[in-house]
Amino acid sequence: MIRFEQVSKRYPGGNQALSGVSFEIEAGSLVFLTGHSGAGKSTLLRLVMMLERPTHGQVLIDGQSLNHMPDKQAPSVRREIGMIFQDHKLLFDKTVGDNVALPLLIAGLRYREIRKRVRAALDKVGLLEKEKAWPLALSGGEQQRVGIARAMVAMPPMLLADEPTGNLDPDLSWELFGLFRELSEAGVTVLIASHDLSLVKRMGARVLVLSDGVLIDDIPARSGGAAF
Amino acid sequence: MALRAARRRFRAWARRHSYSFFSSLGTLLQHRLGTLMTVLVLGIAILLPLGLYVSLKNMDRLDVRQEDWSAISVFIPGTMAAAEVEALAEAARDRPDVQSVSVISPEQGMAEFREVSGFGQSLETLDENPLPWVVTVLPAEVDTRGSTATLSLRIQSLMDFLERDERVESVQFDYKWLQRLGRFLDLGRATVLVLGLLFGVAVIVVVANTIRLDVAARADEIEIFALVGASHAFIRQPFLYSGFWYGLMGGVLAVLMMWLALFYLSIPLKRLLDVYGQGFEIYSLSPVQLIILLLSSGLLGWLGAFLSVQRYLRMLVVGGSLGRR
Numbered sequence A: 001m002i003r004f005e006q007v008s009k010r011y012p013g014g015n016q017a018l019s020g021v022s023f024e025i026e027a028g029s030l031v032f033l034t035g036h037s038g039a040g041k042s043t044l045l046r047l048v049m050m051l052e053r054p055t056h057g058q059v060l061i062d063g064q065s066l067n068h069m070p071d072k073q074a075p076s077v078r079r080e081i082g083m084i085f086q087d088h089k090l091l092f093d094k095t096v097g098d099n100v101a102l103p104l105l106i107a108g109l110r111y112r113e114i115r116k117r118v119r120a121a122l123d124k125v126g127l128l129e130k131e132k133a134w135p136l137a138l139s140g141g142e143q144q145r146v147g148i149a150r151a152m153v154a155m156p157p158m159l160l161a162d163e164p165t166g167n168l169d170p171d172l173s174w175e176l177f178g179l180f181r182e183l184s185e186a187g188v189t190v191l192i193a194s195h196d197l198s199l200v201k202r203m204g205a206r207v208l209v210l211s212d213g214v215l216i217d218d219i220p221a222r223s224g225g226a227a228f
Numbered sequence B: 001m002a003l004r005a006a007r008r009r010f011r012a013w014a015r016r017h018s019y020s021f022f023s024s025l026g027t028l029l030q031h032r033l034g035t036l037m038t039v040l041v042l043g044i045a046i047l048l049p050l051g052l053y054v055s056l057k058n059m060d061r062l063d064v065r066q067e068d069w070s071a072i073s074v075f076i077p078g079t080m081a082a083a084e085v086e087a088l089a090e091a092a093r094d095r096p097d098v099q100s101v102s103v104i105s106p107e108q109g110m111a112e113f114r115e116v117s118g119f120g121q122s123l124e125t126l127d128e129n130p131l132p133w134v135v136t137v138l139p140a141e142v143d144t145r146g147s148t149a150t151l152s153l154r155i156q157s158l159m160d161f162l163e164r165d166e167r168v169e170s171v172q173f174d175y176k177w178l179q180r181l182g183r184f185l186d187l188g189r190a191t192v193l194v195l196g197l198l199f200g201v202a203v204i205v206v207v208a209n210t211i212r213l214d215v216a217a218r219a220d221e222i223e224i225f226a227l228v229g230a231s232h233a234f235i236r237q238p239f240l241y242s243g244f245w246y247g248l249m250g251g252v253l254a255v256l257m258m259w260l261a262l263f264y265l266s267i268p269l270k271r272l273l274d275v276y277g278q279g280f281e282i283y284s285l286s287p288v289q290l291i292i293l294l295l296s297s298g299l300l301g302w303l304g305a306f307l308s309v310q311r312y313l314r315m316l317v318v319g320g321s322l323g324r325r
Helices: A041-048 A071-078 A096-107 A111-124 A140-153 A170-185 A197-203 B002-030 B032-064 B066-070 B082-093 B106-117 B120-124 B148-164 B175-217 B219-227 B232-275 B287-314
Strands: A002-010 A016-025 A030-034 A056-061 A081-084 A158-162 A189-193 A206-211 A214-219 B072-076 B098-104 B133-139 B170-173
Touching: A002 A041, A016 A041, A016 A056, A016 A206, A016 A214, A030 A041, A030 A170, A030 A197, A041 A056, A041 A158, A041 A189, A071 A081, A071 B219, A081 A140, A096 A111, A096 A140, A096 B002, A096 B219, A111 A140, A140 A158, A140 A170, A158 A170, A170 A189, A170 A197, B002 B032, B002 B232, B032 B175, B032 B232, B032 B287, B072 B082, B072 B148, B082 B098, B082 B133, B098 B106, B133 B148, B148 B170, B175 B219, B175 B232, B175 B287, B219 B232, B232 B287
Parallel strands: A030 A189, A030 A206, A081 A158, A158 A189
Antiparallel strands: A002 A016, A002 A056, A206 A214, B072 B133, B072 B170, B098 B133
16 A cells, blocks of 8 residues: 655755654555654655655655655545544634535545535534534634544545644544554555554554654554453 | 546535635625725726726717818808808809808807807897808818828818908818817827726736735644645635725725716716707716626636735745645
8 A cells, every 4th residue: 555665865964853753554454654753653644645746765655655746646646545643734714614624625526425424424423413603612622533533534545644643632532543443354454653652552553663764663562452 | 436426526616605705705794894985986996097098988979960060161251241151152162172161140149149048038138140241161081080191181172262251251171170189088088098998907916915914813724724735726706806896896996986076087088068959968888888897897806816826926835834833
């Protein structure tokens, strides 16, 4: 599903964010990406979303190299990815329901279909009764869950999350990781960047460890994973 | 199969457009005061060349009655005997370069003047008729599009013939003046073109600047749209609609102001032209011209918006600040 081949990224200005990173993630798997801050986690996710291009090597999605894809195609690559941001990236002048509807509007779905799917996605993150609420009226954890509902609503085959538990207490974080596991069991490829090591270890999923832009460890999933 | 897929894609495209359409209207209504001010500026910018164009069109219609203007008026003192005047008219009629001749006696002139001027009462107090005889000589086939030089050559001998006659007090040929007016109208038309181009550019710039501010105010929204996979076309669309609305509303305002001005001017203008015996309808834009004006105003606005958004979107491509905190 996602494949990195000797990927290096150097930003203009000389910051070497990634050096020779190679790995492969199979479809429908749940993978965590850890490392201290500045280790290159965000850069790695940005490369998958075509927000950046690698300096060396190549990133492949479904066997297709993003190197050969023109910038114009970046939006269609992003539509195949549900992205969850640490700072949620919600529109504060739109209701929760309209925020979640955004990817479906872009896809040009029928209004009734959009409403139905938005409610299903909000139900999944336990915020169905907040459909008409404004994002600013929600707590940080609830805003994060709105972001997750938006990432899932178009049912993309791939979900990326950048520090999704950054603002959540341990119980909520655990619940959220459980949701990610459910999604991966339903066939969605899930890649989560998180520095919450204890939580990541409890999940028992595969873990990629980055340090100063180098992939220093690739811990395979424990069979069975954690019990819920 | 392919047909169904195409139809599905078309429906998705149409739904995206209807979303952009309504969201652009919503934005304009949200910022009523700003919208109003922009539209006012656009309306004035469009009104200037439009107003000049309509004024020229109205002046242009004054020479619709070419015959009146291309005739030579010969004035003979009112004391001259009718037979003498008739003899002169007969002599003119015999010339090959004359198409027709008509004679207006001082009495006829007075009757006509009394009727159209509204000075009937005061004219009664005059002891004698101060009006001269007027012999109107229409030259044969005056080519109205001919240059002044050819015209002079063809008319000159006729003018000389009339002026040499000792019964004649003065000879007046208005056509030259008309032609000079024509030249001024040509100049005016060129001015309309130049003004139209300049103010067309002004409309583009005003809309581009308004949309630029709008884009800057909604930078966060645009970023989020791009991050969840909106194409540039989708992000651009509401702004293009906004630009079109701005231009269209500016055009509508310009037309309303023009109508108001014409209505205000029509009453004194009619009164003035009635004195000259000219049946005159004030010229305004035809329905087709109106549609062309409004559409092109809208398109100019669209173009301004396009230039503005396009510049911004170019910064959103891969490697930009997109999604970075």
